[in-house]
Amino acid sequence: MASICIGVPSYRRADLLSDLLDRLLPLLAARPHIRLCVVNDGSHDARYDAVVSARAGQFDYRILPVNVGCGAARRAGFEGAQEDYLVCIDDDCLPTREWLDWLEAMIATWPGVDLFAGDVRPHFPEGATRWQKALSTVDEAHSALDMSFGLLTAVAANVAMKRTTYEAAGGFDAALRGAEDCDITQKVIAAGGTYLIVHHWVIFHVAKLKAREMRKRFRQYGFATSSYVVTHKAWKIVSRPDFGQVMPALRRARECLKNELARKRRLGLPPIEQWQRAGVTTMLQLEYEFGWYKGLRAHGLSTSSPLPAAPKLTERYCDFTEEDCAALVLRSGA
Numbered sequence: 001m002a003s004i005c006i007g008v009p010s011y012r013r014a015d016l017l018s019d020l021l022d023r024l025l026p027l028l029a030a031r032p033h034i035r036l037c038v039v040n041d042g043s044h045d046a047r048y049d050a051v052v053s054a055r056a057g058q059f060d061y062r063i064l065p066v067n068v069g070c071g072a073a074r075r076a077g078f079e080g081a082q083e084d085y086l087v088c089i090d091d092d093c094l095p096t097r098e099w100l101d102w103l104e105a106m107i108a109t110w111p112g113v114d115l116f117a118g119d120v121r122p123h124f125p126e127g128a129t130r131w132q133k134a135l136s137t138v139d140e141a142h143s144a145l146d147m148s149f150g151l152l153t154a155v156a157a158n159v160a161m162k163r164t165t166y167e168a169a170g171g172f173d174a175a176l177r178g179a180e181d182c183d184i185t186q187k188v189i190a191a192g193g194t195y196l197i198v199h200h201w202v203i204f205h206v207a208k209l210k211a212r213e214m215r216k217r218f219r220q221y222g223f224a225t226s227s228y229v230v231t232h233k234a235w236k237i238v239s240r241p242d243f244g245q246v247m248p249a250l251r252r253a254r255e256c257l258k259n260e261l262a263r264k265r266r267l268g269l270p271p272i273e274q275w276q277r278a279g280v281t282t283m284l285q286l287e288y289e290f291g292w293y294k295g296l297r298a299h300g301l302s303t304s305s306p307l308p309a310a311p312k313l314t315e316r317y318c319d320f321t322e323e324d325c326a327a328l329v330l331r332s333g334a
Helices: 014-028 046-053 070-078 099-109 130-134 163-169 180-190 211-232 246-266 271-298 322-327
Strands: 004-010 034-041 060-064 085-088 115-123 145-147 150-153 159-162 195-206
Touching: 004 014, 004 070, 004 099, 014 034, 014 046, 014 099, 034 070, 060 070, 070 180, 085 163, 099 115, 099 159, 099 195, 115 180, 130 271, 150 180, 150 195, 159 163, 159 180, 163 180, 180 195, 180 211, 211 271, 246 271
Parallel strands: 004 034, 004 085, 034 060, 115 195
Antiparallel strands: 085 159, 115 159, 145 150
16 A cells, blocks of 8 residues: 655644644544644744644644745655655645545556646635635636646645655755745656646635635735746746736736626526626736736846747757758648
């Protein structure tokens, strides 16, 4: 049976970590081959001490002296690991009773897969309002992001990797405070790793119930992504050269609102819910683009135009010549 290490970074969320442990530790009681490692990212205090003391000996707990961000905290959780597989979740996650069953079944069924990209769904408290549920409408889509180049990001709130492949890829980048999941996904693939997107492998995370929290979250996503593109020359992520510019962003927002309203009508939602959910999606898209703009400005750029473009085939394949490019004819439907 494959051994597993589950890594959980935590920062200023002792209460949420406690809820996670209440659900996860009973699942581990009968699984001695699975180890849990929690990394406190520079925020250990009396509340964390109480959480850990009440469950002494049931998991590893590592304290970082200062806040270093997601990349370094996740990396610290896997330092020295000898298990066959490494699994990432967050301290605001809530695993179901079937979560580990799915994981072990996947590992047994597909031993050749190096990375499993699971799904993350929002969890709402009892009595959540329609508006509060609408705020997480974007989280109801599949979490793993794929595009024409293949898998772009396996969300770090629910991903499993072979330890040997993770190590061959260089592990999490300790310098990244965001976009660390995109980075490790691309590095695993670049290292020759195989992946499988598994929508049925689901973990829940506590939904944010205030608009300002969701706006901040997506602004941070945009900032982290644009910063990562600049520093790591991540050309696959630059799908639009005009990201972070006002007029293109407004045009995309208008088109997004139109498309989302049409989609929600097809689902048969009440009109007020159609507008709530479509409006939230549009608002968060704008926040993402604003974050992207701020990230570019932080690196001295005013537009996305200087960002890396997709390399030519001759640059991506060592045996592909200019003559091969000239002779290549792609026919639609072929």
